[in-house]
Amino acid sequence: MSRLRPLLPELIANFLLPWLCYRWALPQWGEVGALIASTMPPLLWSGIELLRFRRVDALSLLVLAGILLSLLAMLLGGSPRVLLMRESLLSGLFGVAFLLSLLGGKPLVFYLARATVARESDEGLRRFEQRWQEAGFRRGIRLMTLLWGCGLTLETALRAVMVSSMPVERFLLLSPLVSYGLMGVMLLLTWRGRLLLRAQAAPA
Structure with missing residues (x-):
């Protein structure tokens, strides 16, 4: 439980508060207005994280881009169900990008991992590239890229089915469970893969 406590504010901002905002705004502003209201807590959370750490992480970028897509969909006459797919469409695009990168010389996970290592030390970056x-090592990086590509694409497909078959309120309650569940599985498998790669690099 002590490890979960730091995650509670993020879960509240991205799960509970959007649903509460939707419930509050629905009678007053209609379904589209309520959906826009539900994006406010994640937006505020992203702003707070930006002020605290002076950077925007991947989750914040997804949230901000999702809100921009929502506003664009409204201007173009998008339906409420189209708005509900905003984050999933971004996840799907990232998933396809991961999968397509497998066709090139070095997949996306290699570049993401290298950027992380580069912030730690120049020596670590040199060893990583070697x-x-x-x-x-190449096989492990490609498997991680395949994992994230398939996982993000699967999330988009599941949320598309949920959007087409569920009432909006039920979707807002259940879709974060799908997203966080898949993300948890992918993070766990990535962590396991990272341990295996480190073990391979350790001297005998």
Whole structure:
């Protein structure tokens, strides 16, 4: 429980508060207005994180881009169900990008991991780039890229089915469980894969 406490504000901002805002705004502003109101807590949370850490992480970028897509969909006459797919469409685009990167020389996970290592030390960056010459390391990076590509694409497909078959209120309650559940599985498998790659690099 002590490890989960730091996640509670994020879960509240991205799960509970959007649903409460939707319930409050629905009688007054209609379905589209309520959906726009439900984006306000994630937007505020992203702003707070930006002020605290002076950076916008991947989740914040997804939220901000989702809100912009929502507003654009409204201007173009988008329906409430189209608005509900805003974050999932972004996830799907990222998933396809991961999968397409497997066709090139180095997949996306390699570049993301290299950027993380580069912030830690120049020596670590040098060792990381040298490890690309190892067949086991290349296979591990490609498997992680495949994992995230398939996972994000699957999330988009599941949310599309939910949008087309569920009432809006039920979707707002259940869709975060799908998203967080898949994200948790992918993070767990990524963590496991990272441990295996580190074990391969350790001297015998």
